[in-house]
Amino acid sequence: MGPQTFAQKAIARAAGRSEVAVGEIVDVRPDWILSHDNTAAIAQMFHRLGLRRVKDPDRLAITLDHAVPPPTPRHAQNHAEIRRFVAEQGIRNFFEAGRGICHQVLSEEALVLPGQMILGADSHTTHFGWMGAFGAGVGRSEVLALWATGEIWLRVPESLRIRLEGRLPFGVTAKDLCLRIFRDLGADGGLYRSVEFAGDGIRTLSIESRMVIANFMAEFGVKNAYLPPDDAVFEWLAPRRARRTGEPVEAVRERIAANALYPDPDAPCEAEYRYQLDELEPMVACPHSVDHVKPLREVAGIRVDLAFIGTCTNGRLEDIAVAAQILRGRRIASNVRLLVIPASSEVLQEALRRGYLEILLQAGAMIEVPGCGPCMGNHMGIPAPGEVVISSGSRNFRGRMGTPDAEIYLASPAVVAASALRGRITDPREVLLECGA
Amino acid sequence: MRLRGRVWKYGDHINTDVIFPGKYTYTITDPAEMARHALEDLDPAFAREVRPGDIIVAGRNWGCGSSREQAVIALKAAGVRAIIARSFARIYFRNAINNGLLPIVCPEAVDAIEPGEEIEIDLETCTIHCRAGAFPFPPLSPTVRSILEAGGLLPMLCRRLGLPIPPEAFFPTGEAKD
Numbered sequence: 001m002g003p004q005t006f007a008q009k010a011i012a013r014a015a016g017r018s019e020v021a022v023g024e025i026v027d028v029r030p031d032w033i034l035s036h037d038n039t040a041a042i043a044q045m046f047h048r049l050g051l052r053r054v055k056d057p058d059r060l061a062i063t064l065d066h067a068v069p070p071p072t073p074r075h076a077q078n079h080a081e082i083r084r085f086v087a088e089q090g091i092r093n094f095f096e097a098g099r100g101i102c103h104q105v106l107s108e109e110a111l112v113l114p115g116q117m118i119l120g121a122d123s124h125t126t127h128f129g130w131m132g133a134f135g136a137g138v139g140r141s142e143v144l145a146l147w148a149t150g151e152i153w154l155r156v157p158e159s160l161r162i163r164l165e166g167r168l169p170f171g172v173t174a175k176d177l178c179l180r181i182f183r184d185l186g187a188d189g190g191l192y193r194s195v196e197f198a199g200d201g202i203r204t205l206s207i208e209s210r211m212v213i214a215n216f217m218a219e220f221g222v223k224n225a226y227l228p229p230d231d232a233v234f235e236w237l238a239p240r241r242a243r244r245t246g247e248p249v250e251a252v253r254e255r256i257a258a259n260a261l262y263p264d265p266d267a268p269c270e271a272e273y274r275y276q277l278d279e280l281e282p283m284v285a286c287p288h289s290v291d292h293v294k295p296l297r298e299v300a301g302i303r304v305d306l307a308f309i310g311t312c313t314n315g316r317l318e319d320i321a322v323a324a325q326i327l328r329g330r331r332i333a334s335n336v337r338l339l340v341i342p343a344s345s346e347v348l349q350e351a352l353r354r355g356y357l358e359i360l361l362q363a364g365a366m367i368e369v370p371g372c373g374p375c376m377g378n379h380m381g382i383p384a385p386g387e388v389v390i391s392s393g394s395r396n397f398r399g400r401m402g403t404p405d406a407e408i409y410l411a412s413p414a415v416v417a418a419s420a421l422r423g424r425i426t427d428p429r430e431v432l433l434e435c436g437a
Numbered sequence: 438m439r440l441r442g443r444v445w446k447y448g449d450h451i452n453t454d455v456i457f458p459g460k461y462t463y464t465i466t467d468p469a470e471m472a473r474h475a476l477e478d479l480d481p482a483f484a485r486e487v488r489p490g491d492i493i494v495a496g497r498n499w500g501c502g503s504s505r506e507q508a509v510i511a512l513k514a515a516g517v518r519a520i521i522a523r524s525f526a527r528i529y530f531r532n533a534i535n536n537g538l539l540p541i542v543c544p545e546a547v548d549a550i551e552p553g554e555e556i557e558i559d560l561e562t563c564t565i566h567c568r569a570g571a572f573p574f575p576p577l578s579p580t581v582r583s584i585l586e587a588g589g590l591l592p593m594l595c596r597r598l599g600l601p602i603p604p605e606a607f608f609p610t611g612e613a614k615d
């Protein structure tokens with residue numbers, strides 16, 4: 001067979017085959033099966049079908065993150081059922097409420113590694129493409145089938161290539177790049193595809209920014225996303241993995257690098273797009289869809305009521321750092337509430353250690369427990385009907401945050417922080433220049 | 438097999454947050470109750486007036502957003518038998534098949550079909566018959582067909598593992614076999 005895409009190589013590996021063709025349907029054995037608060041519903045059905053034992057409990061990863069701490073007895077009972085299931089099945093990779101959002105936690109724990117496959121009952125499982133793993137979302141029934149048999153069918157997707165050149169300019173982030181891509185190509189621009197990034201620009205992006213890209217590509221309709229892993233990725237993962245296994249970091253690092261997969265240079269792709277990072281500017285997704293994107297300058301000045309920094313897309317340390325940089329020694333506008341929810345306990349501790357939380361608290365922010373928070377409208381900061389939200393999250397569908405009558409704008413954490421400061425949608429570059437950044 | 442039903446027509450990018458709101462995902466688990474909230478933020482008339490056998494016709498990227506399977510089950514429980522769209526979000530497409538709700542990709546039919554009209558889907562000939570004419574659609578792959586024919590992924594799993602298939606109530610999905 002000719003040159004292969006990343007998706008072909010990763011699916012072939014998970015299928016135990018030497019190669020697979022684009023369009024072929026194959027049975028795969030993923031390395032990881034992810035579920036979160038939805039585990040209780042899957043477990044109930046598992047038992048109802050008369051199934052007793054999960055086939056390979058060591059391949060399951062379960063987090064509590066979608067409604068933590070639980071806002072109602074019903075949610076609490078849901079968590080209690082999950083804990084029972086975890087104990088009964090001897091699942092070791094279980095992460096309690098407060099540890100963080102599944103995609104962030106599994107990355108920090110270096111459970112998933114480059115070249116592996118993870119299927120999760122969560123649409124943002126594309127996240128793991130940041131490290132060059134194959135991550136795709138599936139439904140609950142499929143997770144149940146995976147628990148029972150370890151296998152599931154996948155269609156080998158066609159690929160899109162997005163080539164990144166240059167370096168992001170001052171005040172512009174990976175979030176702005178993604179929003180620009182959605183504006184240019186639409187929310188279904190990557191439908192069913194493996195979107196495989198390439199180009200020298202990737203090397204200039206921090207690990208956290210790469211996470212933003214792979215995670216947010218879920219909103220582009222893709223099956224999976226892929227960024228080619230480099231030394232920065234191996235160095236980020238190796239000590240974390242070594243912590244778990246007790247092996248020397250260097251040996252772990254070599255093993256991780258050896259398992260990485262790269263598409264062949266002339267791998268087939270349906271289309272190739274090119275983005276010059278230097279030419280990008282801050283972007284905002286307007287209500288009520290993620291591809292209703294405008295350059296920030298066109299919507300600057302719109303009054304906001306709630307500013308939210310968090311979620312698996314943009315709740316990491318660099319996101320909180322830029323917010324702290326913008327808000328240091330200042331107060332948010334009196335018409336705004338600012339919610340900050342670190343994506344994980346690791347992010348929370350580091351933000352605490354570096355003094356960011358103190359800056360944010362002095363600026364008037366609320367800091368909440370790591371988890372999804374109000375991202376999907378469960379709790380912890382639902383907007384009132386008629387309010388305007390600026391969020392660093394990934395979805396602004398009508399009703400997403402709990403009321404159909406709120407307007408949600410999506411932007412980078414820098415934009416959210418600057419907008420909280422002024423009470424209106426604000427270009428962060430103006431404020432950053434004032435703080436002498 | 439032929440499916441006959443009345444059409445509800447919607448636009449592009451109808452997402453799972455409006456098909457079944459996220460705020461209910463851990464609190465509403467009974468399919469009949471889920472059906473009462475189906476599409477409530479988009480079209481409150483739907484849950485009130487939907488009848489068993491109805492068919493949804495939609496534009497691009499139906500079911501984008503969350504992976505929540507409730508967005509299929511709520512419609513299935515409301516009586517919807519098939520969705521014809523220009524394209525489907527990929528997890529929704531899989532969830533639909535796995536729950537025995539027929540997803541059909543046919544942009545030409547989407548253009549031609551009017552809201553409220555009665556249409557017929559012939560699964561043998563892969564043709565949609567509506568007032569404006571007959572529109573062929575591409576056949577589903579054998580893997581997908583076998584799941585639909587089993588009534589969904591879980592009934593198929595039970596068969597494969599030699600387990601009795603539990604009562605219908607557990608499968609808001611299970612009646613796709615006529």
Ligand code: SF4
Pocket residue numbers: 066101102122124311312313371372375376393394
């Ligand atoms: S933070 Fe939001 S998008 Fe991410 S996993 Fe949680 S609910 Fe989903």
